[in-house]
Amino acid sequence: MLHILQKTFKGGIHPPENKDISAAKPIERLPLPGYVVIPLQQHIGKLSEALVQAGDDVVTGQPVSKASGFVSLPSHSSISGKVKSIESFPHPLGQKVPSVIIEGDGEDRMSEQIKFQADYMSLPPDEMKRRITEAGIAGMGGATFPTHVKLSPPQDKPIDTVILNGAECEPYLTADHRLMIEHTEEIVEGFRIILRILGVSRGIIAIEKNKPDAIFLFEKFTKDDPNLELLPLKVKYPQGAEKQLIFASTGRRVPAGKLPMEVRCLVHNVGTAKAIYEAVAYQKPLIERVVTVTGAVKEPKNIRARIGTPLRNLIEFCGGFVGTPGKVIMGGPMMGVAQYTIDVPVIKGTSGVVVLPSEQVREMRLQPCINCGRCVKVCPMNIMPNLAATYIENNLWEEAKSAGALDCMECGSCGYVCPAGRNILHNIRFGKFMILEQEKASKN
Numbered sequence: 001m002l003h004i005l006q007k008t009f010k011g012g013i014h015p016p017e018n019k020d021i022s023a024a025k026p027i028e029r030l031p032l033p034g035y036v037v038i039p040l041q042q043h044i045g046k047l048s049e050a051l052v053q054a055g056d057d058v059v060t061g062q063p064v065s066k067a068s069g070f071v072s073l074p075s076h077s078s079i080s081g082k083v084k085s086i087e088s089f090p091h092p093l094g095q096k097v098p099s100v101i102i103e104g105d106g107e108d109r110m111s112e113q114i115k116f117q118a119d120y121m122s123l124p125p126d127e128m129k130r131r132i133t134e135a136g137i138a139g140m141g142g143a144t145f146p147t148h149v150k151l152s153p154p155q156d157k158p159i160d161t162v163i164l165n166g167a168e169c170e171p172y173l174t175a176d177h178r179l180m181i182e183h184t185e186e187i188v189e190g191f192r193i194i195l196r197i198l199g200v201s202r203g204i205i206a207i208e209k210n211k212p213d214a215i216f217l218f219e220k221f222t223k224d225d226p227n228l229e230l231l232p233l234k235v236k237y238p239q240g241a242e243k244q245l246i247f248a249s250t251g252r253r254v255p256a257g258k259l260p261m262e263v264r265c266l267v268h269n270v271g272t273a274k275a276i277y278e279a280v281a282y283q284k285p286l287i288e289r290v291v292t293v294t295g296a297v298k299e300p301k302n303i304r305a306r307i308g309t310p311l312r313n314l315i316e317f318c319g320g321f322v323g324t325p326g327k328v329i330m331g332g333p334m335m336g337v338a339q340y341t342i343d344v345p346v347i348k349g350t351s352g353v354v355v356l357p358s359e360q361v362r363e364m365r366l367q368p369c370i371n372c373g374r375c376v377k378v379c380p381m382n383i384m385p386n387l388a389a390t391y392i393e394n395n396l397w398e399e400a401k402s403a404g405a406l407d408c409m410e411c412g413s414c415g416y417v418c419p420a421g422r423n424i425l426h427n428i429r430f431g432k433f434m435i436l437e438q439e440k441a442s443k444n
Ligand code: SF4
Pocket: 378, 379, 380, 381, 382, 383, 385, 407, 408, 409, 410, 411, 412, 413, 414, 415, 424, 425, 428
């Protein structure tokens, strides 16, 4: 069923989309890298435990680490070759992380476990979930929460609606858009697997209106399925954030500090749905993903890259930088993380690499707050960002908490509209860290 009305949420902003740079570029496969760096932490949760050591021969798809608890994930070799070392290596989220470094043999010898099973949809839900767990799938929209955990809600929190997130509201990024038009059927199958595992009969496919070709294809492949609804969304940032998406799709509000299951909903990204399909139908682990490489590079592209490939290879595949880069961001410009080296690897949550030219990177000239209220108007979480940031600047942690700092989803909308150039998000991030540290200290 196709909904006609465009749904949305309160607040938010309309930054220039800049998606036309790469939206029409079909996904291209990156040549195999000479080596890969597989961090033992690519997900929210506990670090995984290495299963290999230097000198071991590995094939593509072989586990190189195992989960170290329920909220943890295994990782897999994304090429065949030899383990060179296990060492601390720069990670795109900032710190150094123990990583398995594998030198490729150029042969891409595949694990024999990866093969198609035609009757995959008749597998018992527990077996489907086991395959997803073994495949090491983390949320591929960037959140990187282990997918098998999301698919295991507690018994007292029944789910009645699952939302497939095709919003891709971050400026510049088009990886999900390309995936939706080039792999529609696999994504729909992955979504049906999710519904089957959860025993849920209502699935909503939510796509922003700026992707009419994707909406057309999903309508074509789902119109006869009574369990699936197609919902075009108004184009607005951060439309793809979980709580905003749930409100726009169902009218339900997730309470502050609570998870979507509180309102009987779950959200999965379209890339995750495709990975779920491959895990269940092929027993294929998560060893590659689509990454948009765009901005100040000679030829912006959507690239299918093996996990662990250095960002440098992707940028070179796009012809290199145009001029001197001002900033290289992993993810989108609103919520992404600026990189200090392009030797960091593609990880499971790498949706894009955005290169901003130096003239677009403005120097922060901090001015006092002029109480214009713009940040309050755009905050999708109903926080008063000006107040929370001021408390944090003055080390008033309890007051900052009362002002809602812990509910901040770090969308960056407040800083984007602030005429005083205040780095509100940076302050609030720091404040959240300090509030949680204080709470930990008071418990000990
Ligand atoms: S306070 Fe947090 S949630 Fe609100 S606009 Fe700023 S970054 Fe977004």
